[in-house]
Amino acid sequence: MRLLIVFFALGIASCQLQANLQPWLFCLGSAAALVGVAMVLPRKPLRVATLWLAMALFGFAYANWRAELRLADRLAEHLEGQDLQLRGRIVGLPQVFERGLRFRLETQQAPAGVPATLMLSWYAQGKGELRQMPPAVHAGETWQFTLRLRQPHASLNPHGFDYEGWLFEQGIGATGYVRSGPGNQRLEDSGGGLMARVDRWREQIRSRFERALPDAAGRGVLVALAVGDQAGIPSAQWELFRMTGLTHAVSISGLHVTLIGALAGWLASWLWRRSPRLMLCLPAQKLAILVAALAAGTYVLLAGCGVPAQRTFYMLAVAALALWSKRAAGASRVMAAALLLVLLIDPWAVLSAGFWLSFGAVAALLLVACQQSAAGRASWRRLVPDWLRAQWAVSVLSLPLLLGLFQQFSLISPLTNALAIPLISMLITPLALSFAVLPLPSLAEFAHWLLEGLLAFLAWCAASPLALWQQAAPPLWLVAVCALAALWALLPRGVPGRAVGLLSFAPLLLWAPLRPAPGELDVNVLDVGQGLAVHLRTAQHDVLFDAGPQYGPEVDAGERIVLPWLRAVGARKLDLLVVSHDDADHSGGADSVLAAASPAEWRSSLAPGHALLGFFSPHQACRQGEAWEWDGVHFEFLHPAEGFSGKDNERSCVLRVRSAQGSVLLTGDIPAAVESRLLQEQAEALASEILIVPHHGSRSSSTPEFIRATAARHAVFTAGYRNRYGHPAPDVLARYVQAGASIHRSDADGALLFRLRAGGIEVDPFRQTHARYWHDRTY
Structure with a gap:
């Protein structure tokens, strides 16, 4: 019976690896047919194995059925961005943060297409001393709100937290915010069932x-x-x-x-x-x-x-x-x-x-408890040794899981x-x-x-x-093997090969992913929302161009996305950090990266006296003409020139990285005026296979002349999903399409991983190549 439950669980787990759901009725019928076959098989081993497979199919069918029901309770696409008035009850514990409130709402009266559970923010009005927080909301209260909703969508990166998956698991069918106005009012102070009273x-x-x-x-x-x-x-x-x-x-x-x-x-x-x-x-x-x-x-x-x-x-x-x-x-x-x-x-x-x-x-x-009970009756003298043995067992078995899930574990735990x-x-x-x-x-x-x-x-x-x-x-296969080896090592004394189980940890602890060969280049454009963070990797060097935005007073893309990515790919220390300019969506995560990744040096166009310059060194300003080579890959700053003055966007560092297989041009937020300057001074240096499109595709950049000069085969737009700026602008997108470039968008593709190899440029749009059935695919 226990093994049947294990195979049922394996069937459920396999469902969560799918990009698309399967017809659950067909899977259920197949499982039932297998049970019938098992009943007539003459040999017990075959009968048992068939029942295991049937239970796995039952689990697979059950998980597909439940997932189909939950997917049906998502916000209808045509309601995104519309002002909607609805009534609902506050569930769970509302949270106060610096800019307002965050809470869940269980809808009671809502337009068709609005899901049952929403995750909402209610932002404060005004700035500074004039900021006015929204009225307090409490668990169990019934409110009428005017809302603007969107389907669950979040940044998606390799080895990163899948926020869309978390929302799906929690049964949240839409996120959004409360629109200010007289339509927001409390209708009932208390109500609901048992869980409302508990909340x-x-x-x-x-x-x-x-x-x-x-x-x-x-x-x-x-x-x-x-x-x-x-x-x-x-x-x-x-x-x-x-x-x-x-x-x-x-x-x-x-x-x-x-x-x-x-x-x-x-x-x-x-x-x-x-x-x-x-x-x-x-x-x-x-x-x-x-x-x-x-x-x-x-x-x-x-x-x-x-x-x-x-x-x-x-x-x-x-x-x-x-x-x-x-x-x-x-x-x-x-x-x-x-x-x-x-x-x-x-x-x-x-x-x-x-x-x-x-x-x-x-x-x-x-496992430890079974060994202790077999050893004899417990006593106070054995209390401390037994406790230490239990801690040892948990640490050994948790180690491969922690490395697989978080790429780290505490040695002093x-x-x-x-x-x-x-x-x-x-x-x-x-x-x-x-x-x-x-x-x-x-x-x-x-x-x-x-x-x-x-x-x-x-x-x-x-x-x-x-x-x-x-x-x-x-x-994953190495984590699974080491987890089984850890279980083997914890078996009672006398079991052969227990020490071998611990020796299997050596390849796990020494694991390192393959790096590009000399002369090759990896360009990893991380999905940080409305912002930019690009990791450049050569045979022995790691460069980070921008560190993404700041999401809140204590949360930024550097801590939440960039550092976990660097840790997962084995970049223990950065050789160079470039902060293109002083804009929150490019420099917001720099503080976290500088503190944790300890770059050997860093460049920026930050003005003298900037807060970052006072805490971290060595620092130098980006300077046009500065060039160097690492592992057969050429790096060169094209802008700004020494003595150049202008607004923050105009001072953006422009970096060109060239390998034998192609080049990438990183442009920050340069406007059309800087594009024109580059065309006049060094047009021949702009040609690149991969272009990180200036200013996320804003109308203030990407002039037709600049697009022709770059002649990019791949145009990468780094923009937040349904961002308030409208990036990328439709007419800018059209220009790149007309120029023959392949369009890549971080809001639609997630992280974009480019590998410049001898056979050409390989592209991995993470949202497509590692899709799960709950991921948003609006574009």
């Missing part, structure tokens, strides 16, 4: 923490442990938890749910045993099982029903049912039942990194986990939950005092230069 309760608890700890640095962590809302944790603390391997410990994970259930069950049993009459009505053991399950379920509801918490609750529920009925339930059976329940309820859980890490951690702990997990799970979390039930500020203050001490210890650990291992992204 209001969660919001009240969050507000209670805000009042008790108004300026506390660790308040966001306590709120996350109490109600699962992680939005209040600063990015600096996330970075600290990442470096010390503790991101799972500040989420409501399986360990927290299990401990809360066990504590509630023990307390109920202790009180119940005080009354002989109650003992006669119901044995204390059964009461403890019931209370533990109810407490765990309540905590999961309070946490917002995250995947790790759900998984733990389902496992506890299966185990509790077996114990209640006095039937033995092996750990592997409980885990298989939990896997089945999770995927039946949420077949897209396999898209979540937490799904794989949580089930991997449970598998490691089960065994130490930090050994101290932090007991402190967080047994003291800080119970105190935070006690404060959620009993509004005594001293409980929150004590929990925060403990947390402050823990954060100081983690900061000391993270200061070590050996705290974090980072490397290039290994291929």
